[in-house]
Amino acid sequence: RKEVEQDPGPFNVPEGATVAFNCTYSNSASQSFFWYRQDCRKEPKLLMSVYSSGNEDGRFTAQLNRASQYISLLIRDSKLSDSATYLCVVNIYNAGNNRKLIWGLGTSLAVNP
Amino acid sequence: NAGVTQTPKFQVLKTGQSMTLQCAQDMNHEYMSWYRQDPGMGLRLIHYSVGAGITDQGEVPNGYNVSRSTTEDFPLRLLSAAPSQTSVYFCASRGTGVDNEQFFGPGTRLTVL
Numbered sequence: 001r002k003e004v005e006q007d008p009g010p011f012n013v014p015e016g017a018t019v020a021f022n023c024t025y026s027n028s029a030s031q032s033f034f035w036y037r038q039d040c041r042k043e044p045k046l047l048m049s050v051y052s053s054g055n056e057d058g059r060f061t062a063q064l065n066r067a068s069q070y071i072s073l074l075i076r077d078s079k080l081s082d083s084a085t086y087l088c089v090v091n092i093y094n095a096g097n098n099r100k101l102i103w104g105l106g107t108s109l110a111v112n113p
Numbered sequence: 114n115a116g117v118t119q120t121p122k123f124q125v126l127k128t129g130q131s132m133t134l135q136c137a138q139d140m141n142h143e144y145m146s147w148y149r150q151d152p153g154m155g156l157r158l159i160h161y162s163v164g165a166g167i168t169d170q171g172e173v174p175n176g177y178n179v180s181r182s183t184t185e186d187f188p189l190r191l192l193s194a195a196p197s198q199t200s201v202y203f204c205a206s207r208g209t210g211v212d213n214e215q216f217f218g219p220g221t222r223l224t225v226l
Binding site for chain 1 (some may be wrong): 132153154156158203212214215217218219220
């Protein structure tokens, strides 16, 4: 089983739709979680961190479920500009307190007019 | 701030040639890393550095060398290019705080013939 798994999509949604992505992780020692956004032929950029209590940033909401070992990203009122690949990232600290980032392969979103 | 810069943006090499991908950051970040991104494989860590004079191997280090003589610069050397090294290469940097955001450069698209 991969350490971080995402549905690759693509998710095709109309403008204004609500869309949700899940990401599952296998290592229970995972400490922190992030969503990055990557536009076509561009570098990844941080979208938001994911906190245990859940967090919201405008139209974007991130949730963490430690018991089931998954994180989610909800996008409300989708815009054309939301079309991108969304990367799930999990941060694991090993016994030496060294940080290791595990990247998912990404979920592709296309928002259509 | 220019952030993380990479040169060149594009490069074509013949098998057996060597070259250096340049990376620089102006955010005074201690931590720098090199990734490659391939379809279906996601981002894979090649080498990383936690400060000037300190480097370590990542997940896929074979065929690559790095050095970190200054905080700002972290060049990646391909010793003898192979077609399997055709990829998009991203340099990234972050501060040393727990869970600091990773900032990526714009990437170098390398083709090895």
